[in-house]
Structure formats: structure tokens, C-alpha cells
Amino acid sequence: DVKVTQSSRYLVKRTGEKVFLECVQDMDHENMFWYRQDPGLGLRLIYFSYDVKMKEKGDIPEGYSVSREKKERFSLILESASTNQTSMYLCASSFTSTAANVLTFGAGSRLTVL
Amino acid sequence: LAKTTQPISMDSYEGQEVNITCSHNNIATNDYITWYQQFPSQGPRFIIQGYKTKVTNEVASLFIPADRKSSTLSLPRVSLSDTAVYYCLVGDMHQAGTALIFGKGTTLSVSS
Numbered sequence: 001d002v003k004v005t006q007s008s009r010y011l012v013k014r015t016g017e018k019v020f021l022e023c024v025q026d027m028d029h030e031n032m033f034w035y036r037q038d039p040g041l042g043l044r045l046i047y048f049s050y051d052v053k054m055k056e057k058g059d060i061p062e063g064y065s066v067s068r069e070k071k072e073r074f075s076l077i078l079e080s081a082s083t084n085q086t087s088m089y090l091c092a093s094s095f096t097s098t099a100a101n102v103l104t105f106g107a108g109s110r111l112t113v114l
Numbered sequence: 115l116a117k118t119t120q121p122i123s124m125d126s127y128e129g130q131e132v133n134i135t136c137s138h139n140n141i142a143t144n145d146y147i148t149w150y151q152q153f154p155s156q157g158p159r160f161i162i163q164g165y166k167t168k169v170t171n172e173v174a175s176l177f178i179p180a181d182r183k184s185s186t187l188s189l190p191r192v193s194l195s196d197t198a199v200y201y202c203l204v205g206d207m208h209q210a211g212t213a214l215i216f217g218k219g220t221t222l223s224v225s226s
Contacts, residue, residue: 004157035216043158043201043216059215090157094214101205102148103214105157 023091136202
């Protein structure tokens with residue numbers, strides 16, 4: 001079964017800490033995405049990547065950065081965590097070729113910043 | 115990317131058919147329509163995708179009129195386990211690097 005794995009299901013961090021959220025996919029997908037989900041706001045796109053070392057800003061990139069050194073891994077970095085970054089973070093990947101671009105999501109990482 | 119509009123919430127009873135309509139007035143020629151389902155504390159999962167007319171799989175049907183400005187997800191004989199949030203997305207699914215924008219979705223509540 002194809003899989004997108006997010007390294008941490010629950011994290012608690014303090015304001016100002018540097019936070020790494022890791023995502024690995026085993027489907028050889030070109031595209032990878034980071035979303036955050038908050039009550040009443042739905043899913044909002046933070047960053048996405050369509051190739052190794054490539055990245056594009058989504059709707060809400062402020063306060064975040066990403067890294068994609070290998071095709072299977074896409075990391076979301078909070079350089080200095082703040083309380084307003086408390087959220088559920090969802091990673092997804094997709095394969096774009098002749099097939100339709102369907103997203104496969106991980107289970108999510110719930111981050112609490114104190 | 116085409117913007118989508120869905121009802122915020124819907125209520126149903128077990129055994130009924132549920133139809134959720136999504137409006138996408140500025141859909142482009144190359145855009146596909148995709149629906150996802152999300153349960154609490156899980157990531158969304160793909161349900162169905164279509165370009166025109168009707169698509170059916172083991173989970174749902176998707177009806178797309180000729181003008182493609184709307185689409186309807188049909189869930190036959192829902193059960194309590196179909197209680198979830200349903201998202202409609204529209205985008206060029208063959209364009210590498212296309213970001214997919216989710217709206218707020220439709221919260222479906224199924225009661226016994």
C-alpha cells in the first residue's frame with residue numbers, strides 16, 4: 001500500500017524553538033505539499049515542491065521554510081515557532097504524468113506551541 | 115485555479131442518498147474535478163475524479179453537466195461512517211507543479 005509518512009503525530013514546542021516536520025513518501029512522486037488545517041479555515045497551502053531542490057510558495061508561507069534534498073522527503077521548518085503556528089500540519093504527494101494528479105495525504109502532525 | 119463553492123454543512127439519515135453540489139463557474143478547459151473525504155484527525159483521502167458527464171466507482175458517483183460549471187458528488191445509501199468533511203477541488207491535473215487549493219469543504223453529518 002502506498003504511503004505518506006509524517007515523522008511525528010503530536011509535538012509540543014515552546015515559543016522561539018526551531019521545529020522540523022518531516023514527511024516521507026514511498027511512491028516515487030514528483031510533487032510534494034505542506035498544508036496546515038485550522039478549525040473554520042479548512043486546508044491552506046504553505047509550500048509545495050515539484051522536483052528535488054525546487055520549492056514554490058503557497059498561500060501562507062510566512063514563518064515557514066521547506067527543504068527537499070531527496071525526492072522522497074519534504075521537510076517543513078518553523079525557524080522560530082510562535083503560538084499562532086499551533087495547528088494540524090498535513091503533508092501530501094502526487095504523481096503527475098499521464099495519470100491524473102491525485103493527492104495522497106499523511107496522517108498529519110498536530111503541533112502545539114506554548 | 116478555479117474557485118469552488120460548496121455548502122458548509124449537510125445533514126442526512128442512514129440509508130438515504132446524499133448529493134453534495136460544488137460550483138466552479140470559472141473552470142478551465144484542462145481542469146479536472148476531484149473530491150476528497152476527511153475524517154477527524156486524519157488526512158483527506160481521494161474519493162472520485164472526473165472531467166465530464168458521469169463517473170462512478172465503488173464509493174460514489176460524480177455528475178458533471180455539459181457546461182462543467184458545477185458538479186455533484188452522490189453518495190448512495192449513506193451510513194454513520196460517512197460522517198466526514200467533503201472537499202471539491204478543481205485544477206489542471208496534468209500540469210506539473212500545479213498546487214491544489216482546498217476550500218472549507220462540506221461537513222456531512224449522518225444520523226441513525
